[in-house]
Amino acid sequence: MKVRCSGELALIDWMRKHCVCSSAVKTGIGDDTAVLPLNTREDLLLTTDLLVEGTHFTKSTLPHLVGRKALARNLSDIAAMGGTPTCAVVSLGLPTNTPTTYVRKVYQGLNRLAKAFSVSIVGGDTVKSRTFVINIALLGRVAKGRAILRSGARVGDHIFVSGCLGGSLKSDRHLTFTPRIAHAQYLLKNFCPTAMIDISDGLAGDLGHLLEESRVGAVIDEEKIPLHRGASLKAGLYDGEDFELLFTVRPNQADKLLKQNNKSFFRIGAIIKDQNKLYVRQKNDDIRLIPAQGFTHF
Numbered sequence: 001m002k003v004r005c006s007g008e009l010a011l012i013d014w015m016r017k018h019c020v021c022s023s024a025v026k027t028g029i030g031d032d033t034a035v036l037p038l039n040t041r042e043d044l045l046l047t048t049d050l051l052v053e054g055t056h057f058t059k060s061t062l063p064h065l066v067g068r069k070a071l072a073r074n075l076s077d078i079a080a081m082g083g084t085p086t087c088a089v090v091s092l093g094l095p096t097n098t099p100t101t102y103v104r105k106v107y108q109g110l111n112r113l114a115k116a117f118s119v120s121i122v123g124g125d126t127v128k129s130r131t132f133v134i135n136i137a138l139l140g141r142v143a144k145g146r147a148i149l150r151s152g153a154r155v156g157d158h159i160f161v162s163g164c165l166g167g168s169l170k171s172d173r174h175l176t177f178t179p180r181i182a183h184a185q186y187l188l189k190n191f192c193p194t195a196m197i198d199i200s201d202g203l204a205g206d207l208g209h210l211l212e213e214s215r216v217g218a219v220i221d222e223e224k225i226p227l228h229r230g231a232s233l234k235a236g237l238y239d240g241e242d243f244e245l246l247f248t249v250r251p252n253q254a255d256k257l258l259k260q261n262n263k264s265f266f267r268i269g270a271i272i273k274d275q276n277k278l279y280v281r282q283k284n285d286d287i288r289l290i291p292a293q294g295f296t297h298f
Contacts, residue, residue: 027149030213032080032197033140035147043147045140047077053132057175063102064109065175066134071113073200074138075179076243080198082148082188083140085181087120090136093129106134117181146188148247153195153214157271158254162245162264165203166231173228174241183245183264191257196247202240205294208278210246212292217277219287220269237280240294 003011016029026043027035033047051057051070071088078085090110094103114121119138162183168174180198187193195214199206203225211218227236248271249257257265269281278292 027147031150032077033083033147035081035142035149038141038144041144042141043144045078045081045083045142045147046137047074047140048135048137049073049077050133050135061175062109063105064112065172066132067106067108067110068113069175070106070134070136071110071119071138072177072179072243074136075113075117075119075181076177076198076200078138078140079180079184080148080196080245081140081142082146082184082193082196083142084185085117085119085138085140087122088114088136088138090121090124090134092124092126092135093131093133094126095130095132096128098132117179143188148184148188148193148196150195150197150210150213152193153210153216153248153271154250155216155271155273156251157194157248158251158267159207159218159220159246159248159269159271160254160257160265160267161199161203161226162247163242163266164226164228164231165199165237165242165244166227166235166239168228168239168241168243171228174243177243179243180245187245187247187249191249191253193247193249196245199242199244199246200240201294202238203242203246203294204237204278204290204292205240206246208276208292208294210248211276211278214271215275217272217274217279218269219272219279219281221281223283224266224268226266226268237290238294 021028025036033045036044038044057066075085162180195210197206197210207218225236254267278290279287280290281287
């Protein structure tokens with residue numbers, strides 16, 4: 001069977017079942033980052049992301065934005081676990097005719113964001129490639145046992161997002177977004193989210209991942225989904241590349257969160273029993289089942 005037939009999620013599921021994983025690993029394949037034991041006070045977070053010309057950016061994309069996005073995507077994964085980023089390795093696949101000035105500008109964008117988030121670039125690799133490819137592996141830290149997983153949502157929890165959704169690719173926001181590290185650490189310190197994920201594949205798709213891992217369902221309110229100006233509901237649900245945080249909190253925490261941060265976080269729905277079912281409540285109060293699916297590569 002070809003991967004275009006089996007699909008990305010089926011491939012990842014096979015890897016999850018068959019890859020070697022020590023019992024010392026706290027969280028492996030299936031979340032935004034791996035969680036590994038570090039010391040008596042902290043756990044180690046590890047994530048990696050691959051950007052390919054023609055898929056994640058185009059030949060006309062400014063090189064400093066390519067470098068920026070490559071690191072920002074990884075920072076968003078660390079944010080989704082409630083962690084603090086520390087250091088990264090950067091690997092490049094380069095066509096032989098790539099101007100060295102292009103590579104330097106990629107690093108200028110990457111380094112500028114790394115400095116803003118106190119990330120050290122500590123190594124990497126370069127190889128010949130048919131197209132330009134950049135891969136970053138990023139380490140982070142989180143207080144021991146406090147990593148926010150996708151699997152913690154419970155029936156009755158309220159669902160929030162950290163910002164407006166939709167139209168990221170058309171507007172180029174996917175190149176300039178700010179990873180929500182500060183938002184995540186604030187939530188971890190003050191509100192104890194039960195589950196969290198960043199929105200890279202679309203609200204419906206990433207909420208679907210969270211529902212699957214938590215073995216629950218959800219109802220979201222059409223009118224409460226915050227949309228960027230000009231973005232349709234469909235764009236907000238399925239476009240992806242927004243890199244906002246999607247998280248759940250217990251009901252007693254939800255009202256407090258809204259009162260203290262009514263411009264930073266948006267309550268969009270609630271967790272229900274129906275496992276892996278995602279419903280949208282429409283303006284007329286009708287509820288319809290929608291696909292809990294987002295962007296896939298194959």
